Amino acid sequence: MMIQPVHDFQMCDECGKNVAKIWRVHKGHKFCSTCYARVFIRRMCPKCGNFARLPKNDASAVCLSCQVDKPCARCGATDYSIGRITQYGPVCTSCAPYFRQQKPCEICGGLSSKLTRVSRFDHDKRVCQKCARSDHGNCGACHRHRLLETSPDGRWLCHACLTVGEIPCPECNQPMPAGRKKRCESCYWKGLLKKRIAMDCAGFSVPAMALHFSNFGGWLGENVGTHKAAITLHRYLPFFLEIEKQWQSIPEYAILLKHVGTSGLRKVLLPMKWMQEAGLVVVDAGAKAEDSDQRRVAVTLEKFKTGTAQRAILDGYHDQLLTAKKKGKTTWRSIRLAMTPAAALLLHAAAKEVCPPDQKALDTYLGKTPGQRAAVSGFVVYLRDSHIVNISIAPSSNKDKRAKKKRLENKLLRLLAENDQSKSSRLKLLAVAMAYFHGVAQKDITGKVMESLVAADDGDGSVLKANGQAYWLPGKFQLKPFLTPSNAWTY
Ligand SMILES: [Zn+2]
Ligand SMILES: [Zn+2]
Ligand SMILES: [Zn+2]
Ligand SMILES: [Zn+2]
Ligand SMILES: [Zn+2]
Ligand SMILES: [Zn+2]
Known part of the structure; x- marks a missing residue:
């Protein structure tokens, strides 16, 4: 049986016969010469008014020259030479390959509609774009x-x-x-940065803000290099646009901080640095720290889900602290320092399925973290008063006291050995000595208290006035040089 080479024949979409030549394709529909002669009749083109052979069953059909009088259906070019008439309309010569049927590359086998022969290669295989540029x-x-x-x-x-x-x-x-x-590359990046600054500046409606942004762009180029500046500049635009929307100009640091938050600040560190260097804002370290404390308090609260008993207790304590804050009795820093051990105690008790925390929970908590004794005391009072929990902080045991005394003694010996004559060191030595000998809190010994130091009447030791009381100290504390370890204990 003889095999017909099938690919030489195509089917007419009108009559369904396989024919050697397709006479005309209209909107993707193929016509053989017979069907073409039957279907296409001479009539006036509805678009240009010239006579042409048009399909009788498609009233909207236009003549060939009208059909191609359109921009390229793929790239939109208007002034071009026609590469192909597709079912979507005419396309230019550069776009025409995309409408070809995809065929496998003869090197890598990948499908491509743009196979080419490359004269540089020592073969004449038709290759895809990637293989064609393999020596690039x-x-x-x-x-x-x-x-x-x-x-x-x-x-x-x-x-x-x-x-x-x-x-x-x-x-x-x-x-x-x-x-x-x-x-050169440097001129390229410089030019690109300039272009991008100009582009982004068009987004502002307040000219002063556009100027700010442009100045910032220049500063960024100097600080991180024009290459990086050109690539990253655009990500700072929203921040400047937000400032424009909110205040129309750069506001005070505290206001800006409240708006972006300490955590948001990290994303706009460079613009903030520029504002400081340009003298547009003055950083208020206090405001920054206070904002950070507020956020950390919020994070502490979020350790417990809303609706849990622990959260209710913690919320109540938080409210009480806020009330004190409103009366000016506490600071955000103190609130943070009070909330942290409160949450820790609640967590500690929750692990033993106790809520509110009881005396046992408190004791074991303090056993693990003795340093929080003072910090947690406010919360213990709150639990006793507002939640009727029979709980209190036991006075430090004798063991604790002995350990404390030992620590003070070691410190005193070390300070005496150092024999540092600076005012701050002498004050520290005096404070530790007062704590060691008389149990006076170290913070009570101020520079003013130190000035009251005089030699005792009988010439043995010194007398110091603190908290309205006179205290005797061994040795000649006010005289220089200070005590050395060898004569420190001669009282
Ligand atoms: Zn036909
Ligand atoms: Zn026409
Ligand atoms: Zn095109
Ligand atoms: Zn290939
Ligand atoms: Zn080169
Ligand atoms: Zn250059």
């Missing part, structure tokens, strides 16, 4: 994607860089690889 890469000198050749020193270079070497940059006159042609 980034030039080792100008960094552009080019056809590469190996240089004598082993680098892969583009033709210009290999044969010409370096030329002066037409913009800045510095030597640059010849492959860069119009400008």
Whole structure:
């Protein structure tokens, strides 16, 4: 049986016969010559008024010249030579390959509608775009994607860089690889940054804000380099636009901080740094710290889900602290320092399925973290008063007291050995000595208290007035040089 080469024949979509030649394709529908003669009749083109053969069953059909009098259906070009008439309309020669049927690349087998033969290669296989550019890469000198050749020193270079070497940059006159042609890399990034600044500035309606942004862009280029600045500039635009929307100009630091928050501040560190350097804002460290404390208190509260018993207790304590804050009796820092051990105690008790925390929970908690004794005391009072829990902080045991005394003694010995004559060190020594000998809190010993130090009447030791009381101290504390360890205990 003889096999007909099928691909030589195509089917007419009108009559269904296989024919050697398709006479006309109209909107993707193929016509054989017979059907063409029957269906297409001579009539006036509804668009240009000229006579042409048009299908009788499609009243909207236009003549061929009208059909192609449209922009390229793919790229939209208006002034072009027709590459192909597709079912979507005419396309230009550059776009035409995309409407070809995809065929496998003869090297890699990948489907492509743009197979080509490459004269550089020592074969005449039809290859895809990727295989066609397999001998391309980034030039080792100008960094552009080019056809590469190996240089004598082993680098892969583009033709210009290999044969010409370096030329002066037409913009800045510095030597640059010849492959860069119009400008060196540094001039390129500088130009791009300038372009991007101008583009982003168009987004502002307040001219002063556009100027701010433009100044910031210039500053950014100087600080992080024009390359990085050009790439990252755009991400700061929303921040400036937000400022424009809220205040129309750069507000005071505290207001800005309240709006973005300490955590939000990290994302806009560079604009904030620029504002400070340009003198547009003055950083208020207090405001920053207070904001940070507030946020940490919020995080502490979030350790417990809303609706849990622990959260209700903690919320109540928080409210009580806020009331004190409103009366000016406490600070955000103190609130944070009070909330942290309160939450820790609640967590500690919750682990033993106790809520509110009882005496046992408190004792074991303090056993693990003795340093929180003072910090948690406010919360213990709150639990006793507002939640009727029979709970209290036991006075420090004798063991604790002995340990404390030992710590003070070691510190005193160390300070005496150091024998530092600076005022701050002498004050510290006095404070530790008062705590060691008389149990007076170290914070009560101020510079003023130190001035009251006099030699005792009988010439033995010194007398110091603190908290309205006179205290005797061994040795000659006010005299220089200070006590040395050898004579420190001669009382
Ligand atoms: Zn037909
Ligand atoms: Zn026409
Ligand atoms: Zn096109
Ligand atoms: Zn390929
Ligand atoms: Zn240059
Ligand atoms: Zn190059």
